[in-house]
Amino acid sequence: MSEYKHPLTDAEFALNEVVGFDALCAENGFDDINSELASVILTEAGKFGTGVLSPLNVIGDTQGVKLTEKGVEETAGFKDAYQQFAEGGWNSLIADEAYEGQGLPNVLGTAVNEIWQSANMAFALCPLLTQGAVEAIAHHGSDELKQTYLPKMISGEWTGTMNLTEPDAGTDLAAIKTKAVPNGDHYLITGQKIFITWGDHQMTDNTIHLVLARLPDAPAGVKGISLFVVPKFLLDENGNPGARNDAHCVSVEHKLGIHASPTCVMSYGDNEGAVGYLVGEAHKGLAYMFTMMNCARQAVGLQGVAIAERSYQQALEYAKDRLQGTKKDGSRFSIIKFPDVRRMLMQMKSGTEAMRALALVGGAAVDRAARATDEAVQRKEQARLELLTPIVKGWITELAQELTYLGTQVNGGMGFIEETGSAQHYRDARILTIYEGTTGIQALDLVGRKTLLNKGEALADLLAEIEETVVALEGEAAFAEQGKALREALNAGQEARTWLLENAEQDPAAAGAVSVHFMMLFGFLCGGWLMGKSALRAQALLDAGNGDPEYLKGKLVTAQFYSEHLLPRTKASLDTIRKGSASIMALSEDQF
Amino acid sequence: MKALVAVKRVIDYNVKVRVKSDNTDVDLANVKMALNPFCEIAVEEAVRLKEAGTVSEVVVVSIGPKACQEQIRTALALGADRGIQIETDEMPESLGVAKLLAKVVEEEKPELVILGKQSIDSDNNQTGQMLGALLDMPQGTFASEVKVEGDKVNVTREVDGGLQTVALNLPAIVTTDLRLNEPRYASLPNIMKAKKKPLDVKTPADLGVELKAHTRLLKVAPPAERQAGIRVSSVDELVDKLKNEAKVI
Numbered sequence: 101m102s103e104y105k106h107p108l109t110d111a112e113f114a115l116n117e118v119v120g121f122d123a124l125c126a127e128n129g130f131d132d133i134n135s136e137l138a139s140v141i142l143t144e145a146g147k148f149g150t151g152v153l154s155p156l157n158v159i160g161d162t163q164g165v166k167l168t169e170k171g172v173e174e175t176a177g178f179k180d181a182y183q184q185f186a187e188g189g190w191n192s193l194i195a196d197e198a199y200e201g202q203g204l205p206n207v208l209g210t211a212v213n214e215i216w217q218s219a220n221m222a223f224a225l226c227p228l229l230t231q232g233a234v235e236a237i238a239h240h241g242s243d244e245l246k247q248t249y250l251p252k253m254i255s256g257e258w259t260g261t262m263n264l265t266e267p268d269a270g271t272d273l274a275a276i277k278t279k280a281v282p283n284g285d286h287y288l289i290t291g292q293k294i295f296i297t298w299g300d301h302q303m304t305d306n307t308i309h310l311v312l313a314r315l316p317d318a319p320a321g322v323k324g325i326s327l328f329v330v331p332k333f334l335l336d337e338n339g340n341p342g343a344r345n346d347a348h349c350v351s352v353e354h355k356l357g358i359h360a361s362p363t364c365v366m367s368y369g370d371n372e373g374a375v376g377y378l379v380g381e382a383h384k385g386l387a388y389m390f391t392m393m394n395c396a397r398q399a400v401g402l403q404g405v406a407i408a409e410r411s412y413q414q415a416l417e418y419a420k421d422r423l424q425g426t427k428k429d430g431s432r433f434s435i436i437k438f439p440d441v442r443r444m445l446m447q448m449k450s451g452t453e454a455m456r457a458l459a460l461v462g463g464a465a466v467d468r469a470a471r472a473t474d475e476a477v478q479r480k481e482q483a484r485l486e487l488l489t490p491i492v493k494g495w496i497t498e499l500a501q502e503l504t505y506l507g508t509q510v511n512g513g514m515g516f517i518e519e520t521g522s523a524q525h526y527r528d529a530r531i532l533t534i535y536e537g538t539t540g541i542q543a544l545d546l547v548g549r550k551t552l553l554n555k556g557e558a559l560a561d562l563l564a565e566i567e568e569t570v571v572a573l574e575g576e577a578a579f580a581e582q583g584k585a586l587r588e589a590l591n592a593g594q595e596a597r598t599w600l601l602e603n604a605e606q607d608p609a610a611a612g613a614v615s616v617h618f619m620m621l622f623g624f625l626c627g628g629w630l631m632g633k634s635a636l637r638a639q640a641l642l643d644a645g646n647g648d649p650e651y652l653k654g655k656l657v658t659a660q661f662y663s664e665h666l667l668p669r670t671k672a673s674l675d676t677i678r679k680g681s682a683s684i685m686a687l688s689e690d691q692f
Numbered sequence: 693m694k695a696l697v698a699v700k701r702v703i704d705y706n707v708k709v710r711v712k713s714d715n716t717d718v719d720l721a722n723v724k725m726a727l728n729p730f731c732e733i734a735v736e737e738a739v740r741l742k743e744a745g746t747v748s749e750v751v752v753v754s755i756g757p758k759a760c761q762e763q764i765r766t767a768l769a770l771g772a773d774r775g776i777q778i779e780t781d782e783m784p785e786s787l788g789v790a791k792l793l794a795k796v797v798e799e800e801k802p803e804l805v806i807l808g809k810q811s812i813d814s815d816n817n818q819t820g821q822m823l824g825a826l827l828d829m830p831q832g833t834f835a836s837e838v839k840v841e842g843d844k845v846n847v848t849r850e851v852d853g854g855l856q857t858v859a860l861n862l863p864a865i866v867t868t869d870l871r872l873n874e875p876r877y878a879s880l881p882n883i884m885k886a887k888k889k890p891l892d893v894k895t896p897a898d899l900g901v902e903l904k905a906h907t908r909l910l911k912v913a914p915p916a917e918r919q920a921g922i923r924v925s926s927v928d929e930l931v932d933k934l935k936n937e938a939k940v941i
Contacts, residue, residue, distance in 0.1 A: 105706075108724075137887065140765065144878040151877065189880035202884055431920060648722035 102414040102521060104154040104219045106146030109651050111211050112139060114457045117637040118630055119207055119464045128471035130205055138208050141193075145212045148188060149219035152181050157220040160360025161524045165301075167352050172300040172362045178223060182303040186256025190216075191227050196238060199250040206395070206470070210402055210463030214456070217406030221528050222360035224403075226259055226298040232396050233260025233310045236327065240380035240388045245329060248339060249308055259304050263293040263311040263330075263366060264389065271541060273312065273386060274322045278368065280313040280376060289313050289330055289347075289376040290369030295535070299364025300332070300349035306341040307332040311368065311376060312385050319383065327385035328376035330368065346374040357527035393537075394489045398462045400536040401492035404500030405455045407532070411507030411525035412448040418511050418520070419445060435510075443665075444506045450662040451503050453655075454627030455496045457634060461626075462492040480561070487550045487558040488626075494542030494616075495623020497532035504529040543615035546622070547600060552611065556601050559622075563597070566590055566629040573632050582635060585663040586628050589670040593625045596677050603680060613681035621673035628667040635659035693840070693862075695738040695747045696802035698793055699731040699767050701760040702813040711914045718813070718912055727763045730808025732770070733868040736875040737838055738806050739771035746840045747804065749773050753796050755789055757781050761891060768886035769878040775891040780903065786814075788903045790822035795899035797827055802863060804845065809834055809867040820867035830860035834869040 115121045116135045125133045160175040167173075185191065194209035195201025216224035234253050237245055252258045269275035278291025289311055293299075300307065309330040318324030333341035351365040368374040380388060419436040426432050435441045465485040472478035504526045508515035515522040533539045551559050570590055573583030596618055603610045638655040641647040703709060703718070704726040710719045727735075741747040752767040753776040754760045764775035778792050797805060810817035824831035832838075832847025836855065839846045840862075848857045850869045896903055924930045934941045 132887065137883075140762070140769070140883055141880065144769070144880075144883060148877045184877070187879065188877055189882075193880060202880060651722075 102417045104150055104157075104410055104413065106142070106149060106215050106218070107409060108139075108142055108146055109648065110453060110456065111142060111214065113634070113637075113651075113655065114453075114460050115207065115211055117641070118457045118633055119460050121205075121207065124207065124464055124467060125205060128205070128467055133204060133208075138211070141204075141208065142211060142215070145190065145215045148185070148190070149215040152184055153216060153219035153223055156181055156223065156360075158521060158524065160220065160222050161357075161528075162359075162518075164359040165352055165362040167349065170302065172302070172349050172352060172364065174301045174303060174362065175360045178301075178360065179303045181223065182226065182256075185227065186304075189255075191230065191256035192254050194231075195234060195254040196250075199238070199246065199254050201254050205464075206466040207460055207463035210398070210460055213399065213402055214406045214409070214459070217403045218410045220360075221403060221407060222358040225358065225361045226301070226303070227256065228399055229262055229297050230256070230258075230260040231399075232262050232392055233308055235392050235395060236262075236310050236379060236388060237329065239391055240327070240384075241329070242380075245377060245379065248335065249329065249331075252306075253308060257304060258306040258308055259298060259301070260308045260310065261296055261299050261366075263296055263299075263309050265295045266292060267294055271538070273325065273389075274320075276312055276314060276325055278311065278313040280315050280326060280328055280378075281373075282315070283373070283375075287313075287315075287328060287376045287378060288369060288373030289328060290373060293366040293368070295353070296349075296364040296366045297361055297535075299362060299366045301362060305333070309347060309366070310379070312389070313376070315382055322386050324383055325385040326382045327379040327388050329379055330374050330376040334375055346371050356530050357524070358531055394485055395466060397489050397493040397536050397542070398459065398466070400532055401455075401462065401494075401496040402459045404496035404529070404532050405452060405459050407525055407529045408448065408452045408455065408500045408503040408507075411504040411522060411529070412445070412452055414520075414522050414525065415448065415507040415510035416445060418514070418522075422512075422514075441510060444510050446658070446661045447665060448503045448506050450631065450658045451499050451627075451666060453634070453658055454631050454662055454666070455499060457630035458488075458623075458626050459492055459496060461630065462488045483554065483558040484562065487546075487562060490542040490546040490550060491619060491623050491626055493536065494533075494539050494546065494619045495626070497529075498539055498620065499623065500529050500532055539616060539619075543619040544612060546619045547604070547611040547615045551597070551600060552604050556597050559593075559597050562626075563590065563593055566593070566625065569629050569632045569636070572636055576636070576639070578639065579632075579635060582632055582660060582663045585667050586632050589625045589628050589667050592670040592674040593622060596621050596674050599677055607681055609681035609685045613684045614677040617673040617676045621670045621677070624666055624670050624673075628663060628670075631659040631662040693741075693747050693804065694749045694751065694800065694802040695741060695804040695806060696797060696800055697731070697734045697738045697750060697752045697767065697772065698789075698805070698807045698819070699735060699752050699754045699763055700728040700808070700811045700813075701725050701754065701756050701763040702728045702811050705729060705812060711912050715911050715913055717909065725759070725762070727766050728808055728811045728813075730810060730812070730868055730870070731763075731767075732808075732875045733870070733872050734806040734808050734866075735767045735770050735772055736873045737835075737866075737868060738804070739876075740873065741804070741838075741840065742771065751776065751800055751802065753778065753793065755780060755784060755792055764891060765886050766878065768889045768891075769883040770876060771882060772889075774889055777891060777893045778899065779893055779895050782903050784903045785906060786816045786818035787822055787906065788901070789819050790826055791901050792896060792899060792903075793819070793823050794826040795901055797823070797829075797863075799899075804840070804863065805829070805865045806838075807865070807867045809869055820865055824865045827865075829863055829865050831865040831867070832858050832860050833867040835866050836869050836871045838866055838872065 121135050156177050163175045192201045193204050197203040280287040280289050311328045311330050312325050334343045334345050336342035347368050349364040350367045353363040422435045423432040424435045469481040469485040472481050508522045508526045511522045514520045570586045573579040638652040642652050704724040712719045738750040750772040752772045754764050755778040807820045834850045835847045836850050837848035843862050844859045846859050
């Protein structure tokens with residue numbers, strides 16, 4: 101069984117050379133934070149991920165969770181690991197210093213989160229959801245709610261959950277039926293929520309649920325939904341968990357992957373009614389959820405990087421060990437010598453590195469948008485962040501399917517056997533294109549809100565920045581081929597943008613019909629952009645005699661492979677986009 | 693009670709060591725470096741003694757170029773209170789290290805000096821013993837258990853025949869073996885605090901020590917590559933080969 105090892109060198113390269121971490125910190129008021137500190141943090145986090153979280157990954161997959169009279173019992177060993185995680189202060193990395201957080205840049209949090217997600221995705225979902233709940237309270241809660249809940253959620257003493265989905269309200273949250281009725285200084289919540297990640301467990305003394313519900317006077321639709329804090333245990337006068345609230349997990353789902361992450365059916369108010377406290381103003385719950393969407397969706401994109409990396413490490417180890425060729429002298433050699441095995445490994449390596457770079461660029465966009473002081477700059481950074489988010493989530497998680505598929509393929513028959521570990525990564529990856537908005541939703545977001553709504557302005561701005569890298573590549577003889585390939589992909593992106601702007605109005609089905617191809621085109625283009633940037637930086641470091649030459653030369657080849665094998669897909673996407681909706685929409689429903 | 697812990701920057705134990713092509717030394721260019729594992733155990737023991745209330749301050753000292761401040765910071769992130777770097781670009785030999793540490797001990801006057809029993813790069817296993825001789829201090833080497841009781845420290849040593857416990861008068865020197873403890877993971881708040889903990893830089897000249905080379909490195913060669921094994925068809929053949937080819941039985 102392969103154990104996880106954090107790819108520190110590549111993470112640092114992406115953070116320092118592609119994102120420009122030191123400049124980002126200096127420009128955005130992160131005093132005393134620099135790449136040296138980031139290196140220490142990543143190194144220590146890597147040790148924790150390898151030593152504590154990774155060994156529980158397979159155990160979690162095989163043992164899963166149980167619903168008993170006590171509630172959900174997590175996999176044996178998870179509680180101890182969680183305590184260590186919380187005591188290590190890892191939950192507090194990007195949280196506000198006012199509530200005992202460390203106040204570090206989001207992009208560094210992104211780089212560290214990759215470690216937790218690679219080491220043990222099912223485990224890492226718990227702190228990920230807590231982080232979402234913390235943000236909801238921090239941005240929209242009253243001071244009292246913040247003082248009461250944030251310090252213990254940031255320290256990791258309590259965990260948090262997000263309760264949106266109901267049996268009849270998935271993507272369409274306007275259909276939410278859960279009720280909230282005023283009752284003195286609080287509300288009583290009744291209703292059922294499904295797909296609640298880490299909805300219950302025994303790892304901590306309390307779990308803080310954030311629940312979307314409707315007030316009695318709420319207008320119909322999306323403008324009538326409010327957000328509530330519903331703790332598992334109500335707090336006594338000293339702020340400690342006391343009486344059990346009427347919020348229970350009544351069932352856990354049986355799933356294809358992430359077995360150790362309890363996916364709960366939560367029932368509120370089966371008995372006396374679940375006590376809840378309103379977050380912010382009434383009827384604004386959905387708007388509040390939207391403010392957190394960029395971070396939450398990017399976090400899932402990052403899970404795609406993490407699971408692809410883990411699958412790659414497993415496949416690489418197998419490819420180096422598996423003797424399956426015989427030389428003339430009778431000695432045997434491993435399958436990594438076969439060109440097609442190398443093709444698969446290179447696809448995994450180059451895809452993962454491109455995805456990592458994009459996830460960090462997206463993470464840095466969060467910092468820039470949040471910290472910009474000039475209004476015009478802030479608007480621009482916010483537009484960039486919002487544009488990148490569906491690409492980070494949609495493209496990365498889709499490509500992660502292909503890469504974990506290849507990981508299993510490299511293993512041959514052994515990949516289909518659970519004990520080798522590859523199959524778990526393949527299964528775990530499958531949720532990523534579904535939760536936090538499916539691929540279809542991400543693609544609609546990209547063509548609609550992020551492109552058509554601003555008449556393609558945000559996209560034009562991104563394309564202009566990509567062109568700078570194209571010009572830089574074209575200017576170096578050694579990168580002429582890569583420059584040409586990226587130029588062609590850039591042209592495809594420009595043409596796709598123009599096509600969308602010209603056709604969306606006259607054909608109402610056009611945007612939806614081409615949306616996923618559109619999103620994948622821009623994903624592969626962004627990957628090519630950042631791999632091109634990486635190649636230029638790697639060459640500059642080599643020329644200056646800095647850095648590890650073996651790693652940097654490897655980066656040059658990896659960028660070349662990306663440009664030859666993955667970037668051309670942009671052209672195929674464009675061909676399909678140009679065909680519009682005709683063959684998609686032509687059949688009557690009966691003809692299917 | 694003050695504890696002084698010596699730590700060394702060495703090649704990370706996860707890294708596959710490469711020899712320079714001209715066989716002059718191990719190739720350390722662009723290689724990941726880390727805290728010597730035995731030194732990490734020494735830091736952990738001192739921090740545990742501090743947490744138990746036995747020790748009031750843990751001072752870490754390292755000798756090397758500026759880069760070794762990274763390892764001092766790692767020790768500070770594990771819970772040590774302050775650091776001292778003795779800056780030198782030389783790779784001092786064990787005796788030179790012991791002489792420098794002796795001067796630091798004279799200045800700092802710790803009751804307990806904890807060192808790793810050896811570093812994983814040079815594997816000399818000498819510094820603690822030499823320091824004991826230079827300072828005329830009692831030493832408990834290869835410790836698997838350390839208990840401070842009054843003005844004595846009981847050190848359980850891993851010796852060939854089993855375990856031996858010695859009682860040393862304080863101040864004393866302890867060198868750590870692998871089983872003394874399992875070092876903790878550095879916590880994020882402690883990593884952040886470590887940035888702000890004091891770190892003094894001194895030179896050998898400040899301490900009045902002149903580093904001299906008493907040995908010369910002639911050649912470094914990688915171990916011979918392992919030959920492929922063969923499969924024998926019977927026990928008899930195996931015994932025959934062990935007797936006549938390998939000549940081991």
